[in-house]
Amino acid sequence: MSAELDALTVVNQLRDLAADPLNRRAIVEDQGCLPGLILFLDHPNPQVVYSALLAVRYLAECRANREKMKAELGMMLSLQNVMQKSTSPGETKLLASEIYEILQSAGKEEAEQAEAAAASCRRKAQFFLGSNNKRAKTVVLHIDGLDDSTRRSLCEEALLKIRGVISFTFQMAVKRCVVRIRSDLKAEALGTAINSTKVMKAQQVVKTEDGGELILPFQEDSAVLVEENTDIPDYLPEEESPSQEQDKAVTRVGSITDGMGWLSTAANFLSRSFYW
Incomplete structure (x- = not known):
């Protein structure tokens, strides 16, 4: 190696x-x-x-x-x-x-x-604090099908390919992903990328005026062209990715x-x- x-x-x-x-x-x-x-x-x-x-x-x-x-x-x-x-x-x-x-x-x-x-x-429902940088914004996604580490890896790969994604974190227990993106990137691009996996479907979680949450599906005909990120290399292949080894602590949140x-x-x- x-x-x-x-x-x-x-x-x-x-x-x-x-x-x-x-x-x-x-x-x-x-x-x-x-x-x-x-x-x-x-x-x-x-x-x-x-x-x-x-x-x-x-x-x-x-x-x-x-x-x-x-x-x-x-x-x-x-x-x-x-x-x-x-x-x-x-x-x-x-x-x-x-x-x-x-x-x-x-x-x-x-x-x-x-x-x-x-x-x-x-703001504790969100992973990244505030809007320290006005050029960035936070999008919360609810992802149907985000059930295990394999699906999480598929979601990671899809998000990493999008130009404008800064960082993200997963809340596996509630099937959510909090994504930090550039302000000029549309949330629909995230939904298009995740839906392209064919095994997961993304919806956007937004706050209501009374402090509650509302889950909004992306329109079926709202698929946008996703500009792929060529500046950052892909992650390791699945067979080499340490996150896929079931005997490693990183696959067991909280251990x-x-x-x-x-x-x-x-x-x-x-x-x-x-x-x-």
């Missing part, structure tokens, strides 16, 4: 572990994983960089992590480098910018933190004990790869 493939495998595993809120504190407290993710931000493979950014974005969702992440050597500088690098894809720059803004705001006065925490509670066992393996890889 090549060194680059090893790096992609490890960063994808860390991304999937970070997607579970139960793992986020432990990943940041680990002595090797957070420094390793920072080094991945300068990797020549753009998919490694993008997956590392997704992992960091998940970790930043935990408010208790932000001060440590901001203070970690090289974190803010690496995010700036990704944002300023001319070869970085647009979605990668936008995601790095959102993370930078979140971490930059860490450490403000307690009153401001309390206000932000209250706002976060009002923090097993997940921490894998973190030790990841830390060892990072230590061998980056520290002399």
